[in-house]
Amino acid sequence: MSSPTSYQQVIDVILGRWKSQILYAGVKLGIFESVGAPAKNASEIADELGLDPSLSYRLLRALASLGFLSEDEGRNFAITPMGELLRQDHPQTLRGVVLLEEGPVHYALWKHLVDMVRDGKQDGFVREFGRRIFDYHAQNPEYAQVFNYAMSSYSATHTRLVLEALKGYDFSKIGNLCDIGGGHGHLICNILREHPALKGTVLELEATIRDKELLWAHRMGLADRCSYVAGDMFREVPGADAYIMKMILHDWDDQECVAILSNIRKASAPGARVFIVEHAVPGPKTPHFSKLFDIHMMCALTGRERTEKEYAALLEDAGLRYAQTHYPPSCAIGVVEGVKP
Incomplete structure (x- = not known):
């Protein structure tokens, strides 16, 4: 019987694209440019970026769960050190990497992997x-x-x-x-x-x-x-x-x-x-x-x-x-x- 650790590791790989696509959406929508320190309320972020308040809160919550943002009980969000790396003004920004590798062009390539092999x-x-x-x-x-x-x-x-x-x-x-x-x-x-x-x-x-x-x-x-x-x-x-x-x-x-x-x-x-x-x-x-x-x-x-x-x-x-x-x-x-x- 497999261990709980092995099971979770496999699940993390299977669902890895969920995480990277959630991150892509956050970068593409400008969330990391909007959220900073001090914390900002989810409704304020939605207004600033022209987003649906309900759905954008759920995306913000998911990004916080992944460690890119932090959330308090009042639905206020602040950026974390991981999130800082997705800001355009960070000297070691990875924003461009996310936009390329998880964007629609490169995303489409992977469906050909089985046939290529x-x-x-x-x-x-x-x-x-x-x-x-x-x-x-x-x-x-x-x-x-x-x-x-x-x-x-x-x-x-x-x-x-x-x-x-x-x-x-x-x-x-x-x-x-x-x-x-x-x-x-x-x-x-x-x-x-x-x-x-x-x-x-x-x-x-x-x-x-x-x-x-x-x-x-x-x-x-x-x-x-x-x-x-x-x-x-x-x-x-x-x-x-x-x-x-x-x-x-x-x-x-x-x-x-x-x-x-x-x-x-x-x-x-x-x-x-x-x-x-x-x-x-x-x-x-x-x-x-x-x-x-x-x-x-x-x-x-x-x-x-x-x-x-x-x-x-x-x-x-x-x-x-x-x-x-x-x-x-x-x-x-x-x-x-x-x-x-």
């Missing part, structure tokens, strides 16, 4: 929308806005983890670091701030870097040390002493990854380094976020999460050599380091 053909995005995610992104501005917002939400956490993983790394022999697919440059600009002698380049699509107001080099006063280059990593990459790619290779299948890495080899001199930042999959006895994220990649793209050895094999196939993997204390991500022989 059966027939061995991944990419639920194509099954649902008839095109790959980045093509859909280019043709749907509303989705693109949510997607970019979510990537910004992820960036603060990933940047912190990379800095932890590379703390103490000797950058003295690296003059220029190129961030391939680096978005607005959040990661590379924070690395440049830590290493004043270093210069940086961000390779990105023209549409991503067109608005100069969004670029971190300008926002952080690093425009003299960080340049932005429009281009396609599948065609060519700029020359540099070292390259970093954060959450890039997991989007693509092995052949596509080797093509990107081969362009790095072609553009660089012997001794050039490459840093691959990904959720490296640990051994079978270690529960890890990467093993769940891997299924998300199955639904959304052609890529996958990989083990340290699998990233080493990609480097080798591209004519590069695996050097070592750097981990932050949490081991949440891995920074796989390769070198051009």
